[in-house]
Amino acid sequence: MYFWSVHLFILLLLAFEQCYAVKDYLFKKCGQSGFCNRNRHFASEVEGLGDKYNSHYSIDISCLDINDADGIVRGVLLKQLNDGTFVDLNFNLTLINNNDLRLRIDEANREERIGTNVTSPVTKKRYDEASKWSFVNSTSIRSSSFKHILGSDKLTLQYGGHYKTDVMLYPFQIYMYYDDNLQLVVNDRNFLNIEHYRTKESEEDENSNDVAPEESKYNAYHDDFKDSKGDTLPLGPESVALDFTYQNYTDVYGIPEHADSLSLKDTTDGEPYRLYNVDIFEYPVEQKYAMYGSIPFMMSVKPDAAIGVFWVNSADTYIDIKKHLAEKQGNDTEKLVDSLKSYESSVDKVQTHWMSENGVLDVVLFVKPTPAEVLKEYGLLTGYSALPNIFSLGYHQSRWNYNDQKDVLDVSSHLDQNQMPCDAIWLDIEYTEKKKYFTWDPHAFPNSDEMAATLNKTGRNLVVIIDPHLKTGYKVSDGVIKDKIGIMKSDLKEIYKGQCWPGESVWIDTLNPASNDYWNKQFANGTDLLKYSTNIYLWNDMNEPSVFDGPETSAPKDLIHYGNWEHRSVHNLYGMTFHEATYGALITRNPHQRPFILTRSFFSGSQRTSTMWTGDNTASWEYLRESIRMILALNIAGFPFAGSDVGGFFKNPDEELLTRWYQAGIWYPFFRAHSHIDSRRREPYLAEEPYKSYISDALKLRYKLLPILYTLFYRTSVSGSPVLKPMFYEYPGNKKSYSIDDQFFLSDLLVRPVMEQNQHSIKLYLPDDKKYYNFFNLDQVLSGEGYHYNVSAEINDIPAFLREGSILPTKQRYRRSSKLMTYDPYTLYVTIDSSGKSANGELYIDDGKSFDYLDSEDFILLNFTVENGDTQFLLK
Structure with a gap:
């Protein structure tokens, strides 16, 4: 009897554990997704053909309309079919804002070609309103001017003093240069694929010329995935795909949300990263699963430049990443790649392949000298974070x-x-009555206003x-x-x-x-939910x-x-x-x-x-x-x-x-x-x-840091700068920082949380030769670029170090909430730089809750400086 009881207990435990494990069979892999399967197949076929592949895509030079003053190139991109006929694609390349390029490709005359073939009430044209929602407003796009040179094989655009872009007419490709150095190649591998409209009958006809030899018909008009078999797919295959090569870059970042490393991984032998908002129960880590949110923005940096790619598409999307090994290293990757470090040092470019289920092809390309300028431009387009209620x-x-x-x-x-x-x-x-939103459970919460x-x-x-x-x-x-x-x-x-x-x-x-x-109306004063x-x-x-x-x-x-x-x-x-x-x-x-x-x-x-x-x-x-x-x-x-x-x-x-x-x-x-x-x-x-005291100390520290945090949020509201800055972002000139994702900067504080069990010390990387002062004991100083080992991290330690030359504002009094801190005095932490003469910092103050800072400029922006030993406060 005891034997069976033990086994029953173990089975119950296992059942409890399993109910909290992600059910990955509920979510599509690329091979089970029609459009991803088809585009990966297309890419492998194109790569397999190598130099023998003749691209289907070319620009019709006779249709080019180039407007230098407005920074716009319009034309027709031709997609050649098997029988020698062409599908016309509307092509638009625009120079926007501060020297950013926007590329848009759409099917021409799509609705006419569909005609009466589709009886579904769905809109026949490709979805083209993702930008309407993601861009902050129509005025976020300003055209810029360029000068062009049109030759027999390419169109060259020159702009902004530092920029040159070559648009190849056949095969269609885009080469972007900054300071005469090649930065980004669009369609470098000829993975461009616009699945133009074709009828179900044509798709099922083995002799149809509508599908190229490199293309696949997998799940074009139906979905074999168990839970998706009811999908009617009225318009058939309509995916868009394109590849981007980051020349002389080693790492790419972004495209949240994924539970993976900060520097995104090579996906060559596995699943692509997926952007598809889903409720994923207890998501696994170190994976490329789709999660709750999607931001199709990817960044890459190197010491003298940075790139951003914004894929303006709100449909199901997969992204493949390939980190290309430098040719001089040879092809024996087994001998070469004996560690992640040796692998990263051998990468000379990163290649990405973006695939979306439908919509127009719409992408904005940012090339800038620093990642901060890339993020500022991206924010100019999509909006900066609003200044929060404190x-x-x-x-x-x-x-x-x-x-x-x-x-x-x-x-x-x-x-x-x-x-x-x-x-x-x-x-x-x-809290609701039978999970009816905008109601209160009358027994548990009889007087919500009083509460x-x-x-x-x-x-x-x-x-x-x-x-x-x-x-x-x-x-x-x-x-x-x-x-x-x-x-x-x-x-x-x-x-x-x-x-x-x-x-x-x-x-x-x-x-x-x-x-x-x-x-x-559901949120108005006097309603059941909010009352007054x-x-x-x-x-x-x-x-x-x-x-x-x-x-x-x-x-x-x-x-x-x-x-x-x-x-x-x-x-x-x-x-x-x-x-x-x-x-x-x-x-x-x-x-x-x-x-x-x-x-x-x-x-x-x-x-x-x-x-x-x-x-x-x-x-x-x-x-x-x-x-x-x-x-x-x-x-x-x-x-x-x-x-x-x-x-x-x-x-x-x-x-x-x-x-x-x-x-x-x-x-x-x-x-x-x-x-x-x-x-x-x-x-x-x-x-x-x-432990209670240690947690209490941490909570109180958060409130001491509120002036710093609020100032950082002011900065992000006007420039898009991060609140937590990765090491590569703060030090893009230091390649050793590119793969570090267990420490970061909050203002001038270098923070390395303790994230392992029974850990009593940490390894901290200093990105430069400046002095870093223990934030809790300024007598303890670290210096010297590189890793510092055995930095104390006992259970009562919070590893945080203040960079020299910094002034940080804090509030030291204990209060029960931020509202009660409003009139408390500030305490400044000051660390003079190595010269012994200078430091600087910033403090932003407003009422913390209203829009008066916008409507009437009711705020204070203080700059603190120490110059030649003299302290100055500059009010803006």
Whole structure:
């Protein structure tokens, strides 16, 4: 009997573990995805042919229209078919903003060619509105002028003093130069592939000339993937693909969201990185899986230049990366690559291959002298992060779920009793009445306004969740159905209904302008949710959208949105339209107060109106380690206001892991502890000593750093600079920094979190020969470029070092929340440089909550300098 009991216990344990493991069979691999399979096949065929391959793509020189003054080249890109005929593609190359190139390719006369072949109500033209959502506004694009030279084989554009671009007419390729050095080649490997419209009959005809010998017909008009077999694919194959070669670059970064290294890996022998917003349950680390958000922006740096590629496409996308070994090293990679270090040192270019399921081909190319200038230009196009309400930079306490009103106020009280500062307490889905959003459970939360008012006495706020799925059979969802502002089935005859937390649900279509007025009404003063409270803020979860019974836990791709666009075209930006609608509703409700919205799903441009977090992580050391990498990747992709669930969402951290996670989490731009409904309570005051004291010290340090953080957020709001700066970004001239992703800069603080168990010392890399002072004991100094070993990292240590020549503003008094710190004095940390004569720093101050800093320039910007031993404060 005992034997069976033991085995039953083990089986139950295994079952419990498995229920928290990612179900990778739910998510497509490239080989199971029609368009990715076809484009990888096309690429392999083209590479296999080598010099024997004759490209299908050329520019019709007779149709070129070149306007030097406006910086525009228009023309026709010809795609040659097997029978010698051509498909015309509209080609547009524009010089925009500060010497950035935008390339757009679309099918000409597509709607005419489709004619009556397609009976679906879906829009026949390719989706071309991703830029409408991702660009900050139409005025974010300014044309620039160039001078051109047209020859028989190429078009040369010269502009900006430092720039030259050669557009090859056949085969179609683009060579971009900066200071006479080749930086980027577009279509270097001839992987350009525009799957033009062809009928289902033509696609199934083995003798059809519509498909080139190098192309594949795999899943062109149907989907074999188990959960996607209902996809109607009314328009057939319509993918776009293109390759980019980063010449003399060794590393590429960005394209979040992925739980992988900061420097993206070679995918030659594995899966590509995928951008497809999905609810991925306990995502694995060191993987290229699709996750909750997508930013199709990639950056690369070298000592004298930097590149950004912005792939303006919101459809399902895969990206292959190949790190090319220098030819002089030979082909014996087994002997050559005996370590990652030797491999990286042998790379002389990085080649990438981008593949999207549909849409126009639209890409913006940035070549600049530094990564900071690339990110500034990308932000000029897509918008910089809004200056946040200062409370949102404080500590946030959350779990799924606090039980009731008393529980919420007890948590707040216990934080005060243990002198642990906190700015917000969060409520997950259980606060609602039967998971009907915009309602309160009348038994658990009988007086939400009173609860919010009690929190407000200590400057604390309440954050509640509102998701896009709306339970059928109550007034909010009934209104969506009545007003016809929901996502529709593929035949447009009825609204789509699927399963999510409330059971049967409908999804509001926030691409529809009419949905904004409806959404605004749900947040108005006097409504059930907000009533008259002014300290309640919002959390938009499950907005990928997450659909429990949908393919890949998301919406069927052939659903239809406003404008008769298929969901497959707008999938990756849907979550952004939802949190933007929420932002607009909060602005309508209170135009003078900066909103705060946390989103799980995001796209390029989400940084303008929201904060994000990395989703359902796990209480383990590897996820703590991964959180830093993911947040750094988001910072250099234009979305710095990012965080990760402190302590891990799933499972239960031991007290060492929890302590180390708080010590790392205080550096996250967004700092929130959150946990699963089945995890044990782990509010910081519940930890045993001495861990409770160490966590308390970390929380207080976060509040001391608020002036630094707020100043950094001001900087990112006007220039797009990261809040957390990776080593390569801060020191692009130092190649040794390119692969480092376990340390970073916060202003002039070099931080190296402890992310391994039983660690008592850390290895710290100093990128230059400057002095670095221990932030907690300025008598301890490190200096000398290179790795420094055995730097103390006991459980009560938080490794952070202040670079010489710096002035950092802090606030030292303990307060229960950031609101109560408003009039506290500042304490400056000053480290004079090696000359003993200079240092500098900056401090930004405003009211921390309103838009007065924009409307009436009601703010203070102080520059602190020490020059020749004299201290100066310069007010701007």
